[in-house]
Amino acid sequence: MRAVVFNGPYDVSVETVDDPKIEAPSDAIIRITTANICGSDLHPYEGRAEMDAGMVIGHENMGIVEEVGPGVDRVKVGDRVSVPFNLACGTCRNCNDGYTSACLRANPSGMPGAGYGYPMMGPYWGGQAELLRVPWADFNLLTLPSGDEWERDFTMLSDIFPTGYHATELAQVTPGKSVVVFGAGPVGLMAAHSAAIRGASQIFVVDKEPDRLALAEQFGATAIDFSKTDVEEVVMDATDGMGADCGVEAVGYQAHDATGEEHPEMVLDNLVKVVRATGSLGVVGVYVPEDPGAATENAKEGRIAFNYGEAFTKGLSIAGGQCPVKKYNRYLRDLIIQGRATPSQIVSHELSLEEAPGAYKNFDSREDGWTKVLLHP
């Protein structure tokens, strides 16, 4: 089959590789119809997260079931499915508790949590390819209505729509509350969309890219360009000087100021400032335990020197981590089907698999308008 292969930093190519096979009774093979490039694919692409050469990349996958193992009794050949980026066994203690993001058995390294085509997440090939092997298929796969309707929306169900939604769950967004989202990348935009679905009264989205801020407004949010405006002032003015009820971190450890300099504690600091006492933060922007490429000694060791003293004084809660996709995806699917969610609004490019290398290059250099790329093998 054809697949996007990681060769090394800033080097991916489309190669012919062996087809995946059923390896265990619970496996299924999926024929990929859409696989997205994710912002976190850029971590290995840029060499910031170390990935083995030869790995097939891609964890945002959907398609049609091509073959199932003898232990698969729910999903059937021909089913249209979304593949959550967390690969989970369905029977360990964390899976029992709904934390498929911290499955205790799927990652041979012994670390909680596994995934497709990503460093540290196990040996599983990604889905930017014609075919994908999915272990524990009955547990992992979400079935979709057959046909090709809503393909551009459904493809967001494997990662970023649930991840944005998870941010609003962690931030405890409920009807009538106000929310500030830092970061108008795909995940931040999905958080804004989710906040509206959950009934937030006011949604602020902070970024500096005009095209992304325009999308935020399209989702019903108030856009704030932090390179031109005082974020704290805007939020305080709109909330009687109290601050927002909830905050979402959708940026991560590579946060940089308007000049491009990295400040890993910057976004958390800003959230602590603009969220009201008793408020809640949901963090889905990625922070890592070790970051040899970081600018400061603290950051190299995963230490983020934000003002926790103020966070404590304000009585904030800070919840974060990878999204357990299965907790949300069936509900978000139903919202798409009923026309109450349209995550496809952020799609900027639909390309063939062969065009992947160029797409990576443009997406990585944040070319204007390259918000979200879908690959159709």
Added chain:
Amino acid sequence: MRAVVFNGPYDVSVETVDDPKIEAPSDAIIRITTANICGSDLHPYEGRAEMDAGMVIGHENMGIVEEVGPGVDRVKVGDRVSVPFNLACGTCRNCNDGYTSACLRANPSGMPGAGYGYPMMGPYWGGQAELLRVPWADFNLLTLPSGDEWERDFTMLSDIFPTGYHATELAQVTPGKSVVVFGAGPVGLMAAHSAAIRGASQIFVVDKEPDRLALAEQFGATAIDFSKTDVEEVVMDATDGMGADCGVEAVGYQAHDATGEEHPEMVLDNLVKVVRATGSLGVVGVYVPEDPGAATENAKEGRIAFNYGEAFTKGLSIAGGQCPVKKYNRYLRDLIIQGRATPSQIVSHELSLEEAPGAYKNFDSREDGWTKVLLHP
């Protein structure tokens, strides 16, 4: 009346001062029967938190209603009452949401949250005195059975028992979960007691003072002396290598290692290590937005450089802040009355008001066995 007056760092004395008066229709005057010295009274005592000279100190108060204003229609003269340390209006948005710890109206400074006899918490005199004025008395006062039964238990209802309990609520302790509590001071011990009441399966308490660790065992916990034992190893061995489900921080920003050196990030770092992926931390040890007396530049600005990168990777939630006492005190009172909670186990000294200055000195120097001091005016 006689009252414990703060004169300056390491200098409190018992003085005769003016009796408090009814100042507003909702006020009550309480004749204090018991007022405790709290570990956080040592912050101003040591000059680490700046307090005005002349302030009457003390926020852990109980007594008998002596007089009520014309707007008081629930509480009656002669009622025995516990006074929550948070002084709250009962009608602002945060009080409506149950966050009496962040009352928006009681503190004239405009900061959320007010209290008695404490820096930054408003002009309200404390209760280490014969009499105490309580604003919004109907809202703030918890009524108790008349008489003097359970006095040593009920006196814990104004602060440390609810605070310890709040830690277990923030840490999401539910039946069958395991918990690690850092700090075996009064609040840590109350957290251990609360964890047992909430049905935790295993409770670990980490400290280095043998008398406090002995009390932890008395509450049904496993004591770990961090000066002699590897905490992580003990917890991992007892939890199949997974780590504890929940963690409680009951130490705060003045955390120091076995040699006495301060490391404000030490306890959070340890909690991130010993709590399992998907776990929850409850922080009631105090962190402050600014700490001019701190050892490092970061800490002076309230920045606590703990390994948030690892916390995120493990998907931990970190919730903290002052306890909203009213959320819990009536339930804890009922547990005391039914003999299912006995927080008085930590009382080490019962003294007269006149003995307060010596008590402060001994408590501050952590004299062996000075766990919890009650003053009876």
Added chain:
Amino acid sequence: MRAVVFNGPYDVSVETVDDPKIEAPSDAIIRITTANICGSDLHPYEGRAEMDAGMVIGHENMGIVEEVGPGVDRVKVGDRVSVPFNLACGTCRNCNDGYTSACLRANPSGMPGAGYGYPMMGPYWGGQAELLRVPWADFNLLTLPSGDEWERDFTMLSDIFPTGYHATELAQVTPGKSVVVFGAGPVGLMAAHSAAIRGASQIFVVDKEPDRLALAEQFGATAIDFSKTDVEEVVMDATDGMGADCGVEAVGYQAHDATGEEHPEMVLDNLVKVVRATGSLGVVGVYVPEDPGAATENAKEGRIAFNYGEAFTKGLSIAGGQCPVKKYNRYLRDLIIQGRATPSQIVSHELSLEEAPGAYKNFDSREDGWTKVLLHP
């Protein structure tokens, strides 16, 4: 002042009565700008609930603060306010827990819960009048932006918008779930509006009045005319044969079939049928402990012989009761201000106070198009 006075069944008149006065320090007097007629006002109007002659009627009130007692320190003369229909003390155990609908002190009868101008809810006059006395004003009153903007929306905050919202809270509506609402009266319509705000994927509203069903569609629901259609079939077809996730009862004990015959168990029976196993019901349609006017012996004693055996087998939860308005009204106000909620869509008539008697007559006989009447004194 002029006020709508209850003289006896089917007999209300507008009379000149004594102005209300400040009776306690916590009282406020409100100059009413809008008071609505509520469906439950028809219970005493029809003589089904016994009310003393001479009572001023009306529990859906808003206006401007005219005068405050000396114990009022939050609300100020001139403030525009909404008055929750539950009159609550703010300091009893139930108020502490947020159940202002079951205040233990406001109703002199000793029964939990008090209100304005309503049988069994205490001696408090209603607000279909020029002036209204509000006890514990700081606690009870919700402040609104000054001016007259959103008057027709804000007037729904005193009862039916929170009540409809409460139904969806009790029914555990969360994003992506499907909901069936029985009853397209004002409360059922507010439940449908609330379900949309909370992110429901599908909302079904069941009634037989075409004008009300049209309003349901306006709120984004699927209308089902039970006099013409098999409700169970429609819901099952739309939910893959599973039934809806959530059910709302917005009809109450006077439920009648298409022929007009009363069947007090009919709506609960239907909900048990159309809600899926593991689902949740929220009941805000009123049921009463005794109903001398009922058709059957069981119903006279408050016994509703619905199929609880099936409800248990399906593992349903059934939560019901009066709405604690203060739990929701501030959030719903903010949604109105931000344009994300428009409960005014159901207003059919705006009349002067003097027109009240005719309005009662038309509303009671369910004249076509008399959905919701606002009175402006």
Added chain:
Amino acid sequence: MRAVVFNGPYDVSVETVDDPKIEAPSDAIIRITTANICGSDLHPYEGRAEMDAGMVIGHENMGIVEEVGPGVDRVKVGDRVSVPFNLACGTCRNCNDGYTSACLRANPSGMPGAGYGYPMMGPYWGGQAELLRVPWADFNLLTLPSGDEWERDFTMLSDIFPTGYHATELAQVTPGKSVVVFGAGPVGLMAAHSAAIRGASQIFVVDKEPDRLALAEQFGATAIDFSKTDVEEVVMDATDGMGADCGVEAVGYQAHDATGEEHPEMVLDNLVKVVRATGSLGVVGVYVPEDPGAATENAKEGRIAFNYGEAFTKGLSIAGGQCPVKKYNRYLRDLIIQGRATPSQIVSHELSLEEAPGAYKNFDSREDGWTKVLLHP
């Protein structure tokens, strides 16, 4: 193998039947070490629930894994395991939501929920036998420490301990609340034990059998003999006239008064009376959609004519249904291991499999002291 076979009403015998075999890749075969007789086994035994002759009975099972199918990758031969009475697929929507009690795929009849050796719960043989086939074994089986320690406690994990605990979860028991449990059979006693573990301040258990009431006291509850005492009076006196916060129904549709006459609505009526306004009921006593053997027309159709009017007026929530065992069993196991739960206190008899017929007879006639029977094949 030898197994307890149902031949017809009041007729079970121990027979030699075919050994179960691995039928699907996810199956396991368990060698039973302990199987309990459950009160609900008496429903088919008495002919009240219709069961096919030849069925092997028994749904409270534990043992050692004897053999696993090729799709089983978590559980291993030799593992000691508890078998939840709900047999669930682990991958349908209800299983995803944690409702293994309403699995949509395990019961070939299409009804939600499946089990072992029980009418209407699918064709699966029970475990009062030497061997038991367990489908979807990785999902269903709870692993236990090897050896034979805690066997009498662990055997309660398959049904009644989680079921009693579930009742307290549905009844929203939290620390400091008071609880009334109706029924001191094994499930009621487990509910009382669970309420204590969850930190209830007061626990009342209502029954008329002295041996069972004595066990209730052993679990720390206050026993109330309803044949001699006015239950409402006792509860009201102990709760300042308010009623208990929570109520548990552990009796079911065959409730009878002190004279032995059946009144299916009696227990719900009593709960509505003794639970305070705003309280919560958890129902695990079984009610059925149809009961041809019932005394009244209503009851034959599953209609339970309790005073729902009063329940609504008091704002009660009523949640009920079969326990999803997997939601709780791992936590309860850990409490047993740590010595904080000892459900074995209710065991009255330990017998061999061959003694089952006599045990059924004695248990069914409620011979004094026959509280809980364990069978060891």
